[in-house]
Amino acid sequence: SQQGEEDPQALSIQEGENATMNCSYKTSINNLQWYRQNSGRGLVHLILIRSNEREKHSGRLRVTLDTSKKSSSLLITASRAADTASYFCATGETSGSRLTFGEGTQLTVNP
Amino acid sequence: EPEVTQTPSHQVTQMGQEVILRCVPISNHLYFYWYRQILGQKVEFLVSFYNNEISEKSEIFDDQFSVERPDGSNFTLKIRSTKLEDSAMYFCATFDGGSPLHFGNGTRLTVT
Numbered sequence: 748s749q750q751g752e753e754d755p756q757a758l759s760i761q762e763g764e765n766a767t768m769n770c771s772y773k774t775s776i777n778n779l780q781w782y783r784q785n786s787g788r789g790l791v792h793l794i795l796i797r798s799n800e801r802e803k804h805s806g807r808l809r810v811t812l813d814t815s816k817k818s819s820s821l822l823i824t825a826s827r828a829a830d831t832a833s834y835f836c837a838t839g840e841t842s843g844s845r846l847t848f849g850e851g852t853q854l855t856v857n858p
Numbered sequence: 859e860p861e862v863t864q865t866p867s868h869q870v871t872q873m874g875q876e877v878i879l880r881c882v883p884i885s886n887h888l889y890f891y892w893y894r895q896i897l898g899q900k901v902e903f904l905v906s907f908y909n910n911e912i913s914e915k916s917e918i919f920d921d922q923f924s925v926e927r928p929d930g931s932n933f934t935l936k937i938r939s940t941k942l943e944d945s946a947m948y949f950c951a952t953f954d955g956g957s958p959l960h961f962g963n964g965t966r967l968t969v970t
Contacts, residue, residue: 780958789963790901790949835901843889843953845914848901 753836753849761857766823768852770836771816777841779812781821784833784851793821793834826856860884864950864962871969874939879965881933881950887960889953890933892925894918894946895964901949907933940969 753770760766770779781793796803796812796819803810809822823830833853837846863882871877883890892904905915907925924936933952937944945968951959 782961787947787966790961792958792960795958837901843955845891845903845906845916846893846901846959847903848893850900 753834753852755852756850757853757855759855759857760826762826762828764826764856766826766830766854766856768821768834768836768854770819770821770849772819772836772838772847772849773817774838774840776814776838777844778839779810779819780837780839780846781808781810781819782835782837782848784835786832790835823854826854828856828858830854830856860960862950862952862960862962864948864965866965867963868966869968871940871967873942873969877937877940877967879935879937879948879950879967881935881952881962882931883933883950883952884954884960887952887954889913889955890925890927891951891953891959892935893949893951893961895949896943896946904935904948937967940967942969945969 778797780795782790783793784790794805794810796810807824812819833851835848835851837848839846865880890907893901895901903916905919906913922938927933947964947966949964950962953959
């Protein structure tokens, strides 16, 4: 596995369903972040979780971090068609250091 | 909310030509970064810049690339002699030392 590897690569669900995306990484980290990217657009920061945190919520987003397994998950509840986008995890070894991005999960929410 | 602004949004250039991509950071941010994303691939780190010097660079950031902050506001990425494989989205990001990185909307560079 590469640093910041997501699965699944693609996920297609119906509006109202929950979407879960997973990310694994290899090295020690200070923080793990999730970003969203609409097709051909910039990266929008969704949520940051630090290495000493296990779970974080923001609106319909829930992120978990398991440092013993070097993995994280992003849960989007009650999905909407507007959630259709690519979702990337990115790890930072220190605050402000380079981010290492994963391959991303392409989420499609069908109306 | 303050934004990172990148210009141009799309740049088309011929192989061998020089290009300069520009970024206007958020005003109180002191850490600056360039990332790139080749079409269909993941986002890759190029370089970080702090206190008017490069603080870290990746193996991608070879002698063809340079960064500077010429006038204290803009942050630029120059590619001296573009190659076909330089075609990508280039993202500028800035950081204030506390909150997460803020990314611009990117410049799509097409080298023909």
